[in-house]
Amino acid sequence: MDGFKKRLSDSVQLRLSVTLSLAILIVAVLAGIFAFVSALDEAHEMQDETLRHVAVLFDRQQMTLHYPAAEKVPGDDEESRVIVQYLADGSKAPGSNDDSVIPLPFPTTLADGLSTLNIAGEDFRTLVRTTARGERIVVAQETGVRDKEARESAWRSLLPFLILFPVLLLVVSDLVRKLFRPIATLSDEIDRRDKQALHPIDEHHLPTEIRPFVVAINRLLARVAQSMETQRRFIADAAHELRSPMTALSLQAERLKATPMPTQAVERLLPLSQAIERSRKLIDQLLALAAAQSNAERPPTTVSVHEVYRRVLEDLLPLAERKNIDIGVESTEDVQVFINEMDLLILVKNLADNAIRYTPCGGRVDLSVELAQDTVTLQVKDSGPGITADEQMRVFDPFYRSVGTEESGSGLGLSIVRAIAERTGARVRLGYSDETTRRGLCVSIELKRGSD
Ligand SMILES: Nc1ncnc2c1ncn2[C@@H]1O[C@H](COP(=O)(O)OP(=O)(O)OP(=O)(O)O)[C@@H](O)[C@H]1O
Ligand SMILES: [Mg+2]
Known part of the structure; x- marks a missing residue:
């Protein structure tokens, strides 16, 4: 964990990726919660609206009710069924605990409007309405079924977030990597350079944020190149200046050799002229090295x-x-x-x-x-x-x-x-x-x- 913290504080790229990912995660979670709760509320509203529509339809069509015992209708799902009965029939209910038996024992004292009740051990959402004919009807549905349907619809509303979140994460990490690629390419290019290669780095294709840094490095490279060139020129000039006196010395030694001298002097002259020759060779090699290292154009x-x-x-x-x-x-x-x-x-x-x-x-x-x-x-x-x-x-x-x-x-x-x-x-x-x-x-x- 400490290693990750250190990497996080060292790397701008990592910091940017982590911060953006966290921001996306927080926004996605908040938006997801909001979408889930709204979808749940909306689904319940719709279900209440359905109960209202059934009650209005019943009233407008002036329907009458009878309760056929255990009669199966094709497509009838007992659980999601919407029950309609006269409120007064609740007192005539068989009193069984089986909620599939209609009429159900709703309390006759129920006021008009929506409420949630527990009937025969099962929770029901009920709507009580007094029809134009003065009858009181109750339209009811099991809350378990309603909640299950509402939850399913709420989960479906989260689907866009579940797809969008990983896509956004991928886009962010790819974008951050691409943004930082010029820096990696630049360091690669500088690493591959020869130690003599002090030419400026091409800053034109670089992002504006990195350009001032590269311009400063280029100025430093120019100063280093200049100082190396000054050093080389000094060595070349020094060697060049030494060449003429050394040639003169060499000539004098040659002339001295030709003059009649005592043997002892001849013996001493030999190491002297050898040393002069070595110095001449050293100066020539120094000049050759300075020329080889100089930036002068050689076509x-x-x-x-x-x-x-x-x-x-x-x-x-x-x-x-x-x-x-x-x-x-x-x-x-x-x-x-x-x-x-x-x-x-x-x-x-x-x-x-x-x-x-x-x-x-x-x-x-x-x-x-x-x-x-x-x-x-x-x-x-x-x-x-x-x-x-x-x-x-x-x-x-x-x-x-x-x-x-x-x-x-x-x-x-x-x-x-x-x-x-x-x-x-x-x-x-x-x-x-x-x-x-x-x-x-x-x-x-x-x-x-x-x-x-
Ligand atoms: N062909 C070779 N065989 C064996 N040793 C070599 C050979 N060439 C170079 N060397 C060794 O490498 C060293 C460096 O060689 P270099 O040519 O740089 O300098 P140098 O010959 O001593 O002097 P200069 O060439 O400047 O007169 C030499 O001193 C020698 O010991
Ligand atoms: Mg040599």
Whole structure:
């Protein structure tokens, strides 16, 4: 009960349904009682009227009475019978307790008009009238029969309420559910959103009562988007500003290498120029991540996946040769995809760069593409150690690097891949190249197919 009370105070929908249902129930009960009592009264009035009509008819037709003993008339129902007799005949009644024997022993002192009497153990409604000929007649009917008929007619008057009440309840609950449906649809839509999707909610098809709330949420979304954009721009600007001094430093280090120096100085210069190179790479990756996350429009075109692979291999072949890694394209058939070419190039390059760098010397890296129905799947497989299931979710976080990795890196490559995938609607999945030995990383990118 406490749970229901809590739900009732928490939910406007439930409150509205319960209040409306209770209001309908109360109105239906009150109207039902009123209809029942009125119908009962009306039925009794009609029955009294019938007694009056019989008396008037008797008087007007100047009828005479005789009481045939136990004579059966077809269609005569003893219980609902209307009895007419001279009042004076009541004293000549056989005095039996059987009310089927006529005349009945009505008291001769009865005044003209309607009354209810108990005769021979049975209640009767009687009407006494003095006719034009001066005779006093009594018209009577058993009250039990009258009440039964009146009750039946009163119950029939309740029928519309019995039909209307459940119909109204159904209409109310359906109406309330429909009224609140836009809120459920709205929360569904917001729940399904990607975390980067900060575009405003379409408030035009919403009811006026919810619209101000949605407009306020839209204003908040706009502020959040603006603040995220400011942060991204700051990182991009900072990286950009650092790039020129870093290039100058790198150039100076190169020139210094060419100058004759004592061996000790040459030994100290090596870690210095390596650190400068790492910083340059970090700045480049930071710029790439800021660009991948920015909202700037990048028009998609139809791109050949094999052409992108060729350009990536061209760039990375020296690195692969240095490690004696056999890198190549495995698929024979090219596939066209509808995407921004630069986005696809950066994405594949980061994956292939990882595959070469984290695969031990003498290993193997395969790039492939496959078209199944409307989905294009790009795969980058290597023969390295792979990434364990525990780590698979974490490697996409910025600056995350597996412990024990000897290769240098900034930890931003897979974050860039994820940012591009989210923006282009691609799906990234990590797995093993060889599922049985659980070795080698296999990265699959699922994209929508482009127009050929
Ligand atoms: N092919 C792979 N095989 C094994 N481990 C991998 C592979 N690719 C990525 N990793 C692991 O995931 C981590 C994150 O990779 P990510 O590309 O984001 O950063 P990075 O390679 O360290 O630096 P960056 O790519 O920015 O130079 C790496 O440090 C590495 O430990
Ligand atoms: Mg990397």
